[in-house]
Amino acid sequence: MSRHTLLFAAIWIALAGVIFYLADGIQNPNKLNKLGDASTVVLKRGLDGHYRSEALINGQKVDVLVDTGATGVAISQRVADKLNLKSVDAIRTNTANGDSVGYMVRLKSVQIGGVSAENVAAMIAPGLDGDILLGMSFLGRMDVRLYKGEMTIKQVED
Numbered sequence: 820m821s822r823h824t825l826l827f828a829a830i831w832i833a834l835a836g837v838i839f840y841l842a843d844g845i846q847n848p849n850k851l852n853k854l855g856d857a858s859t860v861v862l863k864r865g866l867d868g869h870y871r872s873e874a875l876i877n878g879q880k881v882d883v884l885v886d887t888g889a890t891g892v893a894i895s896q897r898v899a900d901k902l903n904l905k906s907v908d909a910i911r912t913n914t915a916n917g918d919s920v921g922y923m924v925r926l927k928s929v930q931i932g933g934v935s936a937e938n939v940a941a942m943i944a945p946g947l948d949g950d951i952l953l954g955m956s957f958l959g960r961m962d963v964r965l966y967k968g969e970m971t972i973k974q975v976e977d
Contacts, residue, residue, distance in 0.1 A: 849873065851880060854932030858974040862931075870970045874953065875930040877902055882950045883931075885970060887963060889954025892926065892941035898950050899924070899943040906943055919946050929957050934974045936960050 848863040849872035862870045862885060870885040876894075879902055894904065906922035921942040929939045931953075940956040962973040 849931075851875070851932070856933035858933050860932035860934050860972050862970040862972070864968045864970070872931055872953075874951075875928070876951070877927045883953040884949055884951065885931075885958070885972075886952045886954050887958060887965075889952045891954045891956035892929070892939060893921070893944045893947055893952040893954065894924075894941055895947040895950055896943060896945040904941075904943060910942070912942070912944075919944065921945075929953070931972065934961060934972050 848865065849870070851873040854860050854872070862872055865871055872883055872885060874881055874883045881898060881902070894902070904924045904926075906924045908923040909920055910923055912919055912921045921944045924941050924943055926939040926941050928935060928937050930936075936957055958972070960975060962971075962975050964971045964973075
């Protein structure tokens with residue numbers, strides 16, 4: 820290959836990387852480094868209408884879909900393996916996708932920005948397509964408000 824072709828390819832690869840970075844920032848605006856550590860976090864809604872964020876579960880960074888309509892925290896088998904979660908308690912569940920089997924676990928900690936909870940009930944859902952649905956077993960401990968495309972989650976002291 821000529822120098823001209825290599826330079827042209829390098830420019831296109833760099834341009835594609837910049838476009839990917841910008842698109843990810845628009846679709847997933849709630850990165851841990853931007854959320855801070857205050858006891859209140861404000862999540863921006865993605866273009867698809869969902870609230871996604873980076874979170875820490877048991878100290879490990881994961882991507883979550885914040886879902887006020889979900890009863891609990893549901894974790895895909897892939898992420899459960901990454902977090903080294905184990906469960907022996909199988910339960911039958913009824914979800915929007917029909918009946919399935921899940922496996923109950925307890926999470927040592929869940930944190931978004933400075934908002935955190937310990938000993939959070941969760942379920943490993945082997946059929947879950949996404950990573951993690953962060954539902955009411957975490958959110959129910961917080962003051963959660965939706966207003967004009969933002970979700971405000973405030974730590975509540977017991």
